[in-house]
Amino acid sequence: MTEEKANRAPTIIDIAREAGVSKSAVSRALLGQGRISEEARSRILDAAQRLGYVKNAMAQGLVAQRTHTLGVLVRDAVRPFYGQLHAALQGRAIEGGYRVVTATGVRDFALAEERRALQTLLSLRVEGLVVCSGLLPARDITPFVERVPTVVAGRPEPHPAINSVYCDEEDGAEQLVDHLVSLGHRRVAVLLVPEALSFTQYARTAAMVNGLRERGVDTVVTELADGREAPADAVPALLADREITAIMCPQDDAMVSVLERLRRAGVRVPDDMSVTGFDGIGPLTTPLLGLTTLRQPLDEVGRRAIDLLLELREDRSMPTRHIPLRGALVAGTTTAPPPPHPARR
Amino acid sequence: MTEEKANRAPTIIDIAREAGVSKSAVSRALLGQGRISEEARSRILDAAQRLGYVKNAMAQGLVAQRTHTLGVLVRDAVRPFYGQLHAALQGRAIEGGYRVVTATGVRDFALAEERRALQTLLSLRVEGLVVCSGLLPARDITPFVERVPTVVAGRPEPHPAINSVYCDEEDGAEQLVDHLVSLGHRRVAVLLVPEALSFTQYARTAAMVNGLRERGVDTVVTELADGREAPADAVPALLADREITAIMCPQDDAMVSVLERLRRAGVRVPDDMSVTGFDGIGPLTTPLLGLTTLRQPLDEVGRRAIDLLLELREDRSMPTRHIPLRGALVAGTTTAPPPPHPARR
DNA sequence: TTGCCCTGGTGGAACGTTCCCGCCTGGATG
DNA sequence: CATCCAGGCGGGAACGTTCCACCAGGGCAA
Numbered sequence: 158m159t160e161e162k163a164n165r166a167p168t169i170i171d172i173a174r175e176a177g178v179s180k181s182a183v184s185r186a187l188l189g190q191g192r193i194s195e196e197a198r199s200r201i202l203d204a205a206q207r208l209g210y211v212k213n214a215m216a217q218g219l220v221a222q223r224t225h226t227l228g229v230l231v232r233d234a235v236r237p238f239y240g241q242l243h244a245a246l247q248g249r250a251i252e253g254g255y256r257v258v259t260a261t262g263v264r265d266f267a268l269a270e271e272r273r274a275l276q277t278l279l280s281l282r283v284e285g286l287v288v289c290s291g292l293l294p295a296r297d298i299t300p301f302v303e304r305v306p307t308v309v310a311g312r313p314e315p316h317p318a319i320n321s322v323y324c325d326e327e328d329g330a331e332q333l334v335d336h337l338v339s340l341g342h343r344r345v346a347v348l349l350v351p352e353a354l355s356f357t358q359y360a361r362t363a364a365m366v367n368g369l370r371e372r373g374v375d376t377v378v379t380e381l382a383d384g385r386e387a388p389a390d391a392v393p394a395l396l397a398d399r400e401i402t403a404i405m406c407p408q409d410d411a412m413v414s415v416l417e418r419l420r421r422a423g424v425r426v427p428d429d430m431s432v433t434g435f436d437g438i439g440p441l442t443t444p445l446l447g448l449t450t451l452r453q454p455l456d457e458v459g460r461r462a463i464d465l466l467l468e469l470r471e472d473r474s475m476p477t478r479h480i481p482l483r484g485a486l487v488a489g490t491t492t493a494p495p496p497p498h499p500a501r502r
Numbered sequence: 503m504t505e506e507k508a509n510r511a512p513t514i515i516d517i518a519r520e521a522g523v524s525k526s527a528v529s530r531a532l533l534g535q536g537r538i539s540e541e542a543r544s545r546i547l548d549a550a551q552r553l554g555y556v557k558n559a560m561a562q563g564l565v566a567q568r569t570h571t572l573g574v575l576v577r578d579a580v581r582p583f584y585g586q587l588h589a590a591l592q593g594r595a596i597e598g599g600y601r602v603v604t605a606t607g608v609r610d611f612a613l614a615e616e617r618r619a620l621q622t623l624l625s626l627r628v629e630g631l632v633v634c635s636g637l638l639p640a641r642d643i644t645p646f647v648e649r650v651p652t653v654v655a656g657r658p659e660p661h662p663a664i665n666s667v668y669c670d671e672e673d674g675a676e677q678l679v680d681h682l683v684s685l686g687h688r689r690v691a692v693l694l695v696p697e698a699l700s701f702t703q704y705a706r707t708a709a710m711v712n713g714l715r716e717r718g719v720d721t722v723v724t725e726l727a728d729g730r731e732a733p734a735d736a737v738p739a740l741l742a743d744r745e746i747t748a749i750m751c752p753q754d755d756a757m758v759s760v761l762e763r764l765r766r767a768g769v770r771v772p773d774d775m776s777v778t779g780f781d782g783i784g785p786l787t788t789p790l791l792g793l794t795t796l797r798q799p800l801d802e803v804g805r806r807a808i809d810l811l812l813e814l815r816e817d818r819s820m821p822t823r824h825i826p827l828r829g830a831l832v833a834g835t836t837t838a839p840p841p842p843h844p845a846r847r
Numbered sequence: 848t849t850g851c852c853c854t855g856g857t858g859g860a861a862c863g864t865t866c867c868c869g870c871c872t873g874g875a876t877g
Numbered sequence: 878c879a880t881c882c883a884g885g886c887g888g889g890a891a892c893g894t895t896c897c898a899c900c901a902g903g904g905c906a907a
Binding site: 166209211212213214215216218219224233234235236237239240241243244247251256257258259260261270276277279280281282300304409410413414416417420439440441443444445446 | 511554556557558559560561563564569578579580581582584585586588589592596601602603604605606615621622624625626627645649754755758759761762765784785786788789790791
Binding site: 168169170180181184185188191212213215216217218219220221 | 864
């Protein structure tokens with residue numbers, strides 16, 4: 158069983174020598190296809206076991222022109238949003254017989270790094286590409302579309318040449334709006350966090366504003382000055398407007414930051430002020446916080462993205478598809494009917 | 503600029519033909535090493551650009567016997583703990599000129615899958631392996647140690663043949679214990695969550711118990727019946743013991759679950775009961791929750807793990823190293839001096 | 848002039864696989 | 878007895894790259 162330490166990994170030729178056959182025979186035995194006698198077969202498998210053979214995926218991929226690998230670009234592994242999406246993608250890919258190579262972002266992954274990462278994935282000859290980045294603009298993605306089946310997951314991407322699977326932001330925003338309206342809120346603030354170029358957040362914020370206005374609700378849009386400012390920094394200005402009884406945040410993280418500031422200001426949630434978020438993912442979903450938010454169907458997004466990718470592999474000339482998936486309202490303890498006399502706050 | 507759609511990716515031979523040189527010249531121009539005239543060089547680079555050439559990492563790796571790739575096994579991408587660790591690893595690896603291939607777990611990654619994933623990484627001929635899994639036992643790791651430099655990150659792994667970088671659990675547990683003792687707690691419960699085989703949790707729980715006993719504190723160890731039970735299910739029994747004024751949890755997630763149950767039971771934290779956690783990672787670190795916990799130095803763990811790996815690559819005969827790193831106590835609002843008459847609760 | 852080196856360049860082997868093709872053997876068939 | 882066929886196996890090309898050995902030609906010193 159114990160072999161002298163080989164400084165080179167054993168190859169099928171080593172196995173061939175060990176088993177007294179040709180490398181062709183070894184290949185056939187290892188792949189389990191082609192004509193090979195039962196006797197030689199077991200002798201070869203035995204030798205492979207003894208030498209601790211591990212196939213060389215590079216050589217295999219090179220000659221077979223197939224890698225059985227899908228590439229995933231993930232913006233920021235630290236955030237549970239991407240973690241969850243990544244796990245869903247990985248799970249479905251494995252079910253489909255593919256391996257996944259991930260290029261994951263360092264926190265604050267620069268755009269240049271994301272582009273470089275895509276090149277790397279391409280150089281590994283992945284058979285499909287899933288882009289999970291709220292930041293990377295379409296013009297950086299289109300060049301890859303014609304080289305390898307590509308799907309953008311987790312954000313709406315209306316570009317006519319790019320397939321995408323994502324949470325339906327408009328519908329989600331409307332669910333939240335309806336929730337607030339049915340509670341009786343008449344003047345609502347929408348927080349706009351200009352996290353540079355993040356399409357998703359922009360889309361959902363816009364949908365919130367539209368939804369509110371359509372329902373005849375007074376709507377105050379508060380945009381933070383620049384990326385340096387914390388979401389919570391908008392709170393004092395909002396409190397100055399004494400008619401506001403609810404704040405809609407574009408993400409749960411921002412929401413938590415707002416809640417903290419409200420607490421420090423002595424404002425009770427939900428008695429004095431209702432607050433909503435968006436995402437419903439990860440540790441923040443604990444009932445301890447009881448966030449009212451919209452849960453994105455990330456598991457389904459991941460599954461559908463892989464399915465779409467594999468379909469695309471079959472038929473490269475398939476028309477582009479954009480697949481919105483419905484999120485679910487999570488009614489927590491951060492929303493309630495507005496106080497009878499908000500101005501007395 | 504626009505090329506007719508090539509069904510095969512262009513190779514250096516295509517470039518050579520296009521630029522009217524040999525493939526050797528192309529290789530030298532692309533690598534930027536070896537002797538080549540400025541004129542031919544720019545002609546080649548131009549042709550490469552025009553054809554949209556992307557190098558084939560497999561062919562490169564095959565002939566060069568180097569992949570510039572490190573493999574990372576991550577147990578569960580969904581949990582911020584692994585996400586953070588993963589990001590730190592990736593960042594340092596890129597700095598060192600390596601690419602990272604990740605095998606990430608589906609939630610509740612089965613052990614068998616983790617083993618298979620290690621095989622996959624090996625088949626890609628990674629030049630180093632980082633194992634981030636609290637679950638995978640040493641005997642599954644040792645076979646790989648002699649094939650490729652391997653480091654276990656994020657959990658203590660005392661095996662004499664396995665290098666590891668991790669948060670010093672004993673020290674961390676003692677910091678938390680000292681915190682509680684200095685607040686005046688005299689009877690403390692330690693929650694033991696038997697998440698099958700998780701070494702880390704066992705080590706830190708044991709250290710908490712030892713630390714408490716050494717300081718003469720009454721210590722109640724509460725072990726959950728099996729994996730099916732939620733951490734919070736231990737709460738009623740703990741409340742029955744009216745002398746207990748503090749609960750130590752093995753992880754922040756468990757802590758949050760406990761806090762929620764305590765609130766439902768009408769127990770005020772920290773007035774009636776102090777609670778501590780462990781990890782201090784991710785969204786749960788929000789001041790809104792104010793968890794008293796021990797923050798693991800995951801960024802440093804990741805960095806040191808990669809550094810150790812690269813060192814190991816240089817010198818395969820290096821003696822095994824175990825590198826504990828010190829965590830930091832985060833004093834939040836879930837701990838306070840015990841109530842004067844706890845029994846009156 | 849001759850010998851030598853330097854520059855810029857070519858051809859071909861090698862990496863570890865898969866797979867096509869062809870060879871051998873032996874038993875069945877005409 | 879000659880022929881055929883099928884099973885079992887080996888040889889070698891190919892995949893795309895790197896790198897080594899080699900070569901042509903020009904400049905320069907002896």
